[in-house]
Amino acid sequence: MARRKELNYFILITMLFSLTVLFVFHKREFSHKKVLSWKYQTADAQILTKACRALVNNSRSVFLWKNTxxxxxxxxxxxxxxxxxxxxxxxxxxxxxxxxxxxxxxxxxxxxxxxxxxxxxxxxxxxxxxxxxxxxxxxxxxxxxxxxxxxxxxxxxxxxxxxxxxxxxxxxxxxxxxxxxxxxxxxxxxxxxxxxxxxxxxxxxxxxxxxxxxxxxxxxxxxxxxxxxxxxxxxxxxxxxxxxxxxxxxxxxxxxxxxxxxxxxxxxxxxxxxxxxxxxxxxxxxxxxxxxxxxxxxxxxxxxxxxxxxxxxxxxxxxxxxxxxxxRCIKWLDQFGEKGCHGHYVRDICIYGQGDLPWLLQNTCVFANKFELHSYPPTLECLELILRERTLSQSETEIDPSWYL
Missing domain, CATH: 3.90.550 (Spore Coat Polysaccharide Biosynthesis Protein SpsA; Chain A)
Known part of the structure; x- marks a missing residue:
């Protein structure tokens, strides 16, 4: 059993060849949101999609994440x-x-x-x-x-x-x-x-x-x-x-x-x-x-x-x-308080952590401010995946399915 687990772990790393940052979350069954259809086809995209769905729905799982x-x-x-x-x-x-x-x-x-x-x-x-x-x-x-x-x-x-x-x-x-x-x-x-x-x-x-x-x-x-x-x-x-x-x-x-x-x-x-x-x-x-x-x-x-x-x-x-x-969507310290930001504050503005994803996706703003890829890769990665899927669904020009990532 131990050897099988090690083999599965090795396969996961191979599939996510450039993934470098480890984020540990507790396991929980994924739920679905009707607003997201998640059509990604590649192995990388499928894994990232599951991880993002978990974050969006406040679920937790174990996964590796790339940030370049x-x-x-x-x-x-x-x-x-x-x-x-x-x-x-x-x-x-x-x-x-x-x-x-x-x-x-x-x-x-x-x-x-x-x-x-x-x-x-x-x-x-x-x-x-x-x-x-x-x-x-x-x-x-x-x-x-x-x-x-x-x-x-x-x-x-x-x-x-x-x-x-x-x-x-x-x-x-x-x-x-x-x-x-x-x-x-x-x-x-x-x-x-x-x-x-x-x-x-x-x-x-x-x-x-x-x-x-x-x-x-x-x-x-x-x-x-x-x-x-x-x-x-x-x-x-x-x-x-x-x-x-x-x-x-x-x-x-x-x-x-x-x-x-x-x-x-x-x-x-x-x-x-x-x-x-x-x-x-x-x-x-x-x-x-x-x-x-x-x-x-x-x-x-x-x-x-x-x-x-x-x-x-x-x-x-x-x-x-x-x-x-x-x-703009902006989380100000005086409006949301210390616990309202799941990343950290800089000049009283929240640098969004992955826990801020549900809040961000509930907003109708054109842009959000601010993000740091190195500090909180999943926040930005998941938003990009969601946007690129919506772009694909809205396109009147044919796009190769490999375009997702």
């Missing part, structure tokens, strides 16, 4: 990288082909997590501008550069900022990409900004449907500043950086009122905006002056887009908008 793609951009040709990692290489429907989306992706760490994010949101009709934090390591930059060269619609921003949390540099990073995306080469309908630790909760077709509901209006969730956020634009703040530290430092200096009597709104740093609005923020004098005024505010990306979208004559404006748009 089949090929790395650093040691493979672009053809092998794209084919063996099963990237989508043609539009999966006419509707998607006619509704290209631009993505602004700001990165500073977690290259393997970013790889998974890009593979999941990638479609050949879309365009992807990548801003790399100027403080990132040389190895990190080289990895992104190698990846970029494999795709004609993926490019690195023409200018890179040393991004400081809550500083003007975070807003500048987005604006550099927005400027690069405004060339005639890229004819997109909406631009969506992401960080490298976001992950989509919808397929590309579902994102297209979500955006179409707004009929060209910009999605910038927010409202007038609550009392606890007033200080962000009332006083002057400065970015500070040396070899060891980078942070935003507050002062007691009062700021002048906003230019053009603009009413400041406060909200999410994440948005989905029309091409016309992108041109507006780069050329309109009010937008340019607001950017200059925002230079010494705290976290200006959380008021800049929201405020400009409330100007009634801005392209795609929503002057009466509040928090609609459902762009």
């Amino acid at each position: 793609l089949a090929m790395s951009p650093m040691n493979s040709s672009c053809e092998d990288y794209i084919n063996k990692n099963h990237y989508i290489t043609k539009p999966l429907s006419e509707e998607e082909a006619e509704f290209p989306i631009a993505y602004i992706m700001t990165l500073h760490k977690e290259f393997e997590t970013f790889e998974r994010v890009l593979r999941t949101v990638y479609a050949p009709q879309n365009v992807y501008c990548i801003h790399i934090d100027a403080k990132a390591t040389n190895d990190y930059v080289r990895a992104v550069q190698k990846l970029e060269k494999c795709f004609p619609n993926v490019f690195i921003a023409s200018r890179m900022e040393p991004v400081i949390y809550a500083g003007i540099s975070r807003l500048q990073a987005d604006l550099h990409c927005m400027k690069d995306l405004m060339t005639p080469q890229w004819q997109w309908k909406y631009a969506i900004n992401m960080c490298g630790q976001d992950f989509p909760m919808k397929t590309n077709k579902e994102i297209v449907h979500h955006l179409k509901q707004f009929k060209g209006k910009n999605i910038t969730p927010g409202t007038k500043p609550p009392q606890h956020a007033v200080h962000r634009t009332k006083y002057s703040y400065r970015e500070y950086m040396d070899n060891n530290h980078a942070f935003v430092h507050g002062t007691k200096k009062l700021k002048k009122p906003p230019p053009h009597n603009i009413t400041i709104f406060f909200g999410s740093a994440y948005y989905a905006v029309s091409r016309g609005f992108g041109h507006f923020v780069l050329t309109d004098k009010r937008a340019i002056d607001l950017l200059g005024w925002s230079w010494d505010t705290y976290s200006p990306d959380e008021h800049y887009w929201v405020t400009l979208n409330r100007l009634s004559d801005a392209p795609g404006a929503m002057p009466d908008a509040t928090w609609e748009g459902d762009l």
Whole structure:
């Protein structure tokens, strides 16, 4: 009996040749959810599917888990990288082909997590501008550069900022990409900004449907500043950086009122905006002056887009908008408490563990924030499997069954 168990264990490892991280759970019978159909055919996919179903249904089992793609951009040709990692290489429907989306992706760490994010949101009709934090390591930059060269619609921003949390540099990073995306080469309908630790909760077709509901209006969730956020634009703040530290430092200096009597709104740093609005923020004098005024505010990306979208004559404006748009699922510490996050908190935001999967799948948001592949591989792996299955079921183009993994 002991020898038979050892043989079974050896066979399992052979089947999962690249699986490296062991997660131990107690055995329990799998249950089924009607919302997931789980059609995967390969041996790897069948095992991962069972494991993911267990996690989604709060069951427990014993399994091994991989946390890297089949090929790395650093040691493979672009053809092998794209084919063996099963990237989508043609539009999966006419509707998607006619509704290209631009993505602004700001990165500073977690290259393997970013790889998974890009593979999941990638479609050949879309365009992807990548801003790399100027403080990132040389190895990190080289990895992104190698990846970029494999795709004609993926490019690195023409200018890179040393991004400081809550500083003007975070807003500048987005604006550099927005400027690069405004060339005639890229004819997109909406631009969506992401960080490298976001992950989509919808397929590309579902994102297209979500955006179409707004009929060209910009999605910038927010409202007038609550009392606890007033200080962000009332006083002057400065970015500070040396070899060891980078942070935003507050002062007691009062700021002048906003230019053009603009009413400041406060909200999410994440948005989905029309091409016309992108041109507006780069050329309109009010937008340019607001950017200059925002230079010494705290976290200006959380008021800049929201405020400009409330100007009634801005392209795609929503002057009466509040928090609609459902762009992000985020577990905040003050809302969910210490036990509400099954991973861990960073700056009061939950890094999702596998125990957060049921909560994530109950939400209707477009993206979720945040993930770390190395810390909690099953969370991201299972979401990707579910999304890739939904993508397959929605596709109007034939896809090889081996595409699953």
